[in-house]
Amino acid sequence: MDSGNFKCRAFFDSLKGKSVTFCGIGRSHMPLMALFKSKGAVVSARDRRSLAELGENGEKLQALGISLHLGEAYLQDMDEDIIFRTPGMKYHLPELEEARKRGQAVTSELEVFFDLCPCKTYAVTGSDGKTTTTTLIAEFLKAEGKTVHVGGNIGKPLLPEIEDIAPADCAVAELSSFQLISMKESPQVAVVTNLSPNHLDMHKDMQEYIDAKRNIYLHQNAFSRTVCNSDNEITASFAPEVRGDLWLFSRKEKPSRGVWCDGETIFVNGEEVLKVGDIKIPGWHNVENYMAAIGAVWGDVSPENIRRVAKEFGGVEHRAELVRELDGVKYYNDSIASSPTRTISGTLSLYKEKIILICGGYDKHIPYAPLGPVICEKVKTLILLGATGPKIEEAVKNAANYQEGAPRILRAASMEEAVALAQREAAPGDVVSLSPASAAFDLYPNFEVRGRHFKELVNGL
Structure with a gap:
């Protein structure tokens, strides 16, 4: 019997009868709640969303007999022995700080x-x-x-x-x-x-x-x-x-x-x-x-x-991933690029010719000025969408190497419109790449959903 498994068994044995709450009902906590429940812990889950918004996850937890604390006040009365926080939850939240002061264990899956x-x-x-x-x-x-x-x-x-x-x-x-x-x-x-x-x-x-x-x-x-x-x-x-x-x-x-x-x-x-x-x-x-x-x-x-x-090794999905070639135009999905540095070191470093770039998304309050000169050098048509669109446009127009119409700047209200504009602008031999330099949260739950939507639209052209 090896010590690693012994340590693991001792931990799970210690859960019997303990109260454990999981803050955030998502991918990392769903399988854990079922596991902890099976080990005899008294499990509850907390989330700002309503039962209707949780959908299938909410129903699964109810079926397991896990009590739910939902809505704006979801972190109130947190008196459990062990509190798991989801990675997206700020570590220094007052409710978590208070729990630590009371001697409760605040931890995470990893x-x-x-x-x-x-x-x-x-x-x-x-x-x-x-x-x-x-x-x-x-x-x-x-x-x-x-x-x-x-x-x-x-x-x-x-x-x-x-x-x-x-x-x-x-x-x-x-x-x-x-x-x-x-x-x-x-x-x-x-x-x-x-x-x-x-x-x-x-x-x-x-x-x-x-x-x-x-x-x-x-x-x-x-x-x-x-x-x-x-x-x-x-x-x-x-x-x-x-x-x-x-x-x-x-x-x-x-x-x-x-x-x-x-x-x-x-x-x-x-x-x-x-x-x-x-x-x-x-x-x-x-x-x-x-x-x-x-x-x-x-x-x-x-x-x-x-x-x-x-x-x-052909690469990871959403990272300068070749989606298809149509009418001599190559379409790439680089949805992972959720920061300006990512777009600069990734997509904007890859192609010899000037490309058609679809860019913009949710604003994480990071500086966009460094992106401007690189877009002017590497992009012939810039299609902007999302909350950071105006910031990216400003960075491009303020760049020392910007000239009127180089790059040509277009605005799109949705990914559908952006892909349609890209197809209209592209000629044989061109590269079209989605590389947002921004997070996805304004239009999508995450970069994977954004990337798959882009791929669906491109494959539908």
Whole structure:
């Protein structure tokens, strides 16, 4: 009987008769509530939405006999032993602060997972490139024959499957700043891809955002590994705080320990591992994602398997994903680009010719000025929608390299209209890309729904 499973069993045994409430009824909490109920906990759920707005989830919870606290006052009278907060809920909410003062345990799905996980853990954070890097690490480990559990900010919650995880398996998690802000456990292998202003609508300032990200390595021990981007000023500044084995990756200078690319070849500690030309997915940002992922798995995965994945891996949905070619025009879905830096380092770096760009969405209160000059250089027709549309237009028109009509600027009231305009404007040989540089919440629940809607419309042309 291994200690990992023993720890897990002891935790679930301790739940019997305890009251547990889950704040936020969504993807990560639904399977957990059923699990905790089956372990004998007294489970309740809290959400600002009404029963009608919860739809099927509300009905499922009622059928399980889980009591619901709904509506504007959903956080009142929170006297349960254990409180789970959803990652989208601000850590410093007064109701949660009060609960901590009263001695209640305020935690999250991933915090408990990292505490109980019996196998080796890898985790990735950063402003851009998290999901592709996380997926690459998982693909590398699978190519090596490992049983891999992937979750966190990408896909499914990991805690509901904790009882099925063996010590010889691997767990790979993508972690957002909202998940990391309260973490007091760090993975054995931590990766920070890059950091730039993001989510400043949810964090009180940029420093709180950076400090949240630091939790990915601050609680590591001497046997851990941390992989940081030395070309990014903020992530490079983390190096002195790393307790374990520090690896850097760079396209600018050879790190003393880590991964380097000279423009043609990726080297690990001086050893040639991979030709840039062998990487199937395009863009220098993806070369950096490969460097980060290789740094994370080096020693656990053979160079042969790394090369095999590079040649075969076609990318992650919604990331510069080729949707179709129609009448000589290629349509790409880059819905993941929910910040200006993401659109600049992604879509706007990928194509030799000037493109037709669909841009704009929900306003996260991050600066758009840096986007203007790059759009002027790389875009021939700009189609704007959403709340950030006017901000992007202002950034373009204020750019030093802007000339009247270059780019041509059009406005759309909906994705349907944007796609129709793009088709009308495009000629054979053109590239049309959705790359919003903004979050999706004004028109869609998330970037996946936005991306799929775009793909449906393009496939319907």
